[in-house]
Every structure is written in structure tokens, then in C-alpha cells.
Amino acid sequence: MLLTSIQFNAILDALEQILPFTAPADVCMSRLFREHKKLGSRDRAVIAETVFGVLRALPKLKWIAGEEAGGRLWLLAWHAAVEKHTIKELSTFYREDQLELAKTWKGKNLADAPLAVRAGFPQWIVDALHAESRTDEEILQLGLGLGQPAPLDIRANLLKNKRDALLEQLQAEHFQAEATPYSPWGIRLGGKPSLSRHPGFLGGLYEVQDEGSQLLTLLTGVRRGQMVTDFCAGAGGKTLALGAQMQSTGRLYAFDISEKRLANLKPRLARSGLSNVQSQLIASENDQKIKRLAGKMDAVLVDAPCSGLGTLRRNPDLKYRQSGTGVAELNAKQASILASAARLVKTGGRLVYATCSILESENSAIVDAFLATHPEFERVDVRTLLAKEKVELPLEGPDLRLTPIVHGTDGFYAAVMQRRSIAAVAEEVAAAIADAQDNASNEAQAVVTATTGEA
Numbered sequence: 001m002l003l004t005s006i007q008f009n010a011i012l013d014a015l016e017q018i019l020p021f022t023a024p025a026d027v028c029m030s031r032l033f034r035e036h037k038k039l040g041s042r043d044r045a046v047i048a049e050t051v052f053g054v055l056r057a058l059p060k061l062k063w064i065a066g067e068e069a070g071g072r073l074w075l076l077a078w079h080a081a082v083e084k085h086t087i088k089e090l091s092t093f094y095r096e097d098q099l100e101l102a103k104t105w106k107g108k109n110l111a112d113a114p115l116a117v118r119a120g121f122p123q124w125i126v127d128a129l130h131a132e133s134r135t136d137e138e139i140l141q142l143g144l145g146l147g148q149p150a151p152l153d154i155r156a157n158l159l160k161n162k163r164d165a166l167l168e169q170l171q172a173e174h175f176q177a178e179a180t181p182y183s184p185w186g187i188r189l190g191g192k193p194s195l196s197r198h199p200g201f202l203g204g205l206y207e208v209q210d211e212g213s214q215l216l217t218l219l220t221g222v223r224r225g226q227m228v229t230d231f232c233a234g235a236g237g238k239t240l241a242l243g244a245q246m247q248s249t250g251r252l253y254a255f256d257i258s259e260k261r262l263a264n265l266k267p268r269l270a271r272s273g274l275s276n277v278q279s280q281l282i283a284s285e286n287d288q289k290i291k292r293l294a295g296k297m298d299a300v301l302v303d304a305p306c307s308g309l310g311t312l313r314r315n316p317d318l319k320y321r322q323s324g325t326g327v328a329e330l331n332a333k334q335a336s337i338l339a340s341a342a343r344l345v346k347t348g349g350r351l352v353y354a355t356c357s358i359l360e361s362e363n364s365a366i367v368d369a370f371l372a373t374h375p376e377f378e379r380v381d382v383r384t385l386l387a388k389e390k391v392e393l394p395l396e397g398p399d400l401r402l403t404p405i406v407h408g409t410d411g412f413y414a415a416v417m418q419r420r421s422i423a424a425v426a427e428e429v430a431a432a433i434a435d436a437q438d439n440a441s442n443e444a445q446a447v448v449t450a451t452t453g454e455a
């Protein structure tokens with residue numbers, strides 16, 4: 001059987017709540033599951049898988065069934081044209097006239113669809129990527145990668161165990177578990193197991209974290225005893241990884257403007273066993289509390305608020321809840337946060353700017369503009385840093401750009417910068433002035449030569 005009627009009705013219910021896109025899909029799903037207490041774990045898995053499948057494929061389903069068709073018919077298009085269920089299987093849930101429509105949809109050829117539909121993006125994302133000179137082929141590859149379900153990655157908590165020991169333990173418990181290809185702390189779990197009651201999870205042996213997110217933290221290069229700030233800590237996914245890298249020594253400040261997110265860090269901190277983290281609610285990136293830490297940090301991570309388009313595998317609804325205008329507003333915030341966070345970095349210290357976005361306007365454009373006005377910082381090639389950590393992964397250019405198709409991770413970006421000494425900056429400025437003076441005098445000589453004929 002395709003679905004039970006309880007599952008089918010719950011899916012329709014969920015779509016009705018999610019499709020106006022006024023609240024995040026995962027929040028709507030949690031609410032629905034709380035309201036339907038009788039749904040078993042298998043039901044929940046089937047419902048969530050179908051709803052998220054429909055959200056990922058929505059541009060395609062709208063092209064097949066029509067922009068205004070609505071949840072029920074888009075679900076029919078999903079089952080008929082994507083999941084390829086037979087008309088007989090669908091007849092339990094749909095009327096004769098709807099089944100007639102489904103028959104015609106089965107013959108639709110996606111190759112005839114516009115690029116946005118084939119890539120599974122709303123048009124605004126295609127326009128934004130085109131504006132950044134991405135080719136149709138690149139957009140298609142990005143869309144296909146971000147249109148797949150994401151794997152389940154965990155990060156071994158090095159404070160409590162080693163990755164290999166945890167891997168062995170999980171395999172002994174019959175998890176489908178394997179080491180992630182790039183992160184030295186990562187384990188990829190197959191079969192989507194529920195971990196929330198697993199003793200290893202409750203005991204803080206690991207945290208759920210995408211491999212790409214683990215790699216961003218690795219780039220900070222933090223070590224024992226350092227002073228470190230996670231400027232946009234949120235619920236602390238990266239704070240926990242940083243704290244473990246520091247072996248719970250030194251001091252790790254976790255800043256955020258969201259009290260709710262910082263509150264969610266608390267139970268995670270308790271499980272992790274870390275005692276070096278100080279979480280701090282700030283009013284804005286210019287909060288007075290930050291000033292006293294100026295120039296004191298060995299490393300600052302700015303995991304900036306962003307469109308989140310790199311996480312569409314997990315949050316497919318984001319592509320409908322974000323917009324070009326929203327991204328432009330984020331760009332201003334990102335630049336302001338980066339400039340403010342940079343003040344905390346000491347000479348020789350590291351500044352990592354990261355997002356889970358695929359748009360360069362949120363990524364290198366922010367970093368390039370920052371570097372153009374902050375000569376005291378220089379870009380560090382992440383390929384060199386990763387090589388030192390013995391992480392080999394395909395990268396083009398000095399910044400980290402991860403994508404699902406190439407790296408099997410969510411879409412991530414990171415640039416690493418280092419604060420130079422005043423002497424180095426002064427030396428460079430003096431050299432630039434000398435160059436400019438040389439050029440000016442050469443030009444003056446050329447004018448004299450041209451007008452008098454005397455060299």
C-alpha cells in the first residue's frame with residue numbers, strides 16, 4: 001500500500017500548515033506531531049519524508065500541476081510523476097477526475113522545463129546566481145545537490161572519546177556507521193536512526209553536526225589554553241566543537257543576540273562536559289560588553305546570519321521564505337558583524353567568516369569589502385591550513401566552498417583572515433607610498449621628455 005489513510009491525511013494537514021510559508025517547516029512538523037500523539041515512529045518518518053520531498057520538488061510539482069493547484073494536487077503530482085506510483089495505487093486517495101490529470105502528468109518531460117524548474121529553485125535564486133555569473137550548468141548542479149535529502153552526520157566529542165572508538169561502539173550496536181571522508185571527528189550514519197534517547201547522545205559522546213560545519217570549526221585552528229570567541233553562537237553547534245578542540249581549557253565566549261538560541265545551548269553544554277564556555281547575550285554586534293575584549297582573542301569565528309540556502313537539503317522551505325530583498329538586508333548585517341567581531345582579534349590572531357549560503361553576495365563579497373577597508377587583516381589560503389590538518393578536499397581558490405554534489409556536505413563558505421602586526425601594515429603602506437612616488441616621478445619625467453624632447 002502507498003500510505004495509510006492516517007499518514008495521507010497527516011501529510012495533507014502538514015502541507016496546509018507549511019505551504020503559506022509563514023513559519024519554518026520543521027516547527028510546523030513538530031507542532032503537528034505534538035497534536036497527533038497517536039502517530040507511531042514509522043508514521044512520523046513516512047510523513048516527514050513525504051512532506052520534505054514535496055517541499056524540495058515544489059518548483060517541479062508546480063510546473064507539472066499548475067502554480068495554483070494547491071497541496072493536495074501537488075502531492076498527487078509528487079506521487080505520480082516523481083515517486084512514479086501507479087494510478088491504481090493512487091485511486092485510494094484521489095477522485096476519478098484527479099486521476100485523469102495524473103495520467104497526463106506522468107508523460108511530462110522535465111527536459112522541456114525552464115532552468116529554475118529543472119534546478120528545483122524558485123526564479124529569484126536562479127536570477128541571483130546568474131547575476132553572480134554562475135552558468136546554467138553550475139546552477140543545475142547546485143540545485144540537484146541541494147534537492148537531495150541530507151545524510152545524518154555526527155561529531156565525536158573529543159573531550160569524552162576518540163572518533164574511532166565511538167565508530168566501533170556504534171557499529172557494535174548495529175548502527176550503519178562510517179567515518180566521514182574529510183572531517184577527522186565525523187561519523188556518517190545510514191538509515192536515519194533516531195538519536196535523541198541514545199545513551200551515547202545523552203552522555204555527550206557526540207553531537208549531530210553536518211561534516212561541512214565541522215570543517216568550518218577546524219579552520220579556526222584553536223588550541224588548548226586560547227582565548228576564543230564564537231561571535232554568532234546560536235544554539236552552539238560550533239561552540240561545542242570549538243570547546244572540544246580546546247580540550248575545555250582557555251576561555252570560549254559564545255555571543256548571540258537571541259536569548260532563545262543561547263538557552264538551547266545550555267543542555268548541549270551540560271551533555272558535552274565542557275567547562276570553558278561563557279555564553280553571553282548581546283544587544284547587537286556593537287554591544288558595550290564586547291569592547292573590553294578588543295584585541296584579546298586568538299581566534300574569532302563569525303558564523304554569520306545568512307539566507308541558509310546551503311542547507312536546502314534539510315530546510316527546503318527556506319527557498320520560499322527567503323527573497324532577494326531579504327538577502328540584501330542580510331548583506332548589510334553581515335558586513336557590520338564582521339567589522340565589529342574583527343576588533344576582538346589580537347595581532348597574529350585568526351578571524352574566520354563563515355556562512356551556510358551559496359550566494360557570493362553573502363560570502364566572498366562581504367570578505368573582499370572587509371579586506372579592502374581593513375589592511376590590518378590578510379586572507380589566509382584555507383588549502384594550506386587544511387593540508388596542515390591532513391584534510392584533502394577538492395577546492396578552487398583560497399576560500400572554503402563546500403557543496404553537496406562535490407563534497408557531500410551542505411553548502412558552506414568560509415574565509416580565513418589573520419591580523420597582521422602594525423609594523424607589517426606600516427611597512428606595506430610605506431612601500432605603496434614609495435611606489436606611488438616613483439610612478440609619479442616617472443610620469444613627470446615622461447611629460448618633460450614628450451614636451452622638450454630631452455630625456
Ligand SMILES: C[S@@+](CC[C@H](N)C(=O)[O-])C[C@H]1O[C@@H](n2cnc3c(N)ncnc32)[C@H](O)[C@@H]1O
Pocket residue numbers: 231232233234235236237238239255256257258261282284285303304305306337
Ligand atoms: C548561522 S546562525 C549560527 C549557528 C551556530 N553558530 C551553530 O553552529 O549552531 C547565526 C546566528 O547569528 C545570530 N545573530 C544575528 N545577528 C547577530 C548579531 N548582530 N550579533 C551576534 N549574533 C547575531 C543569530 O541569532 C543566529 O543564532
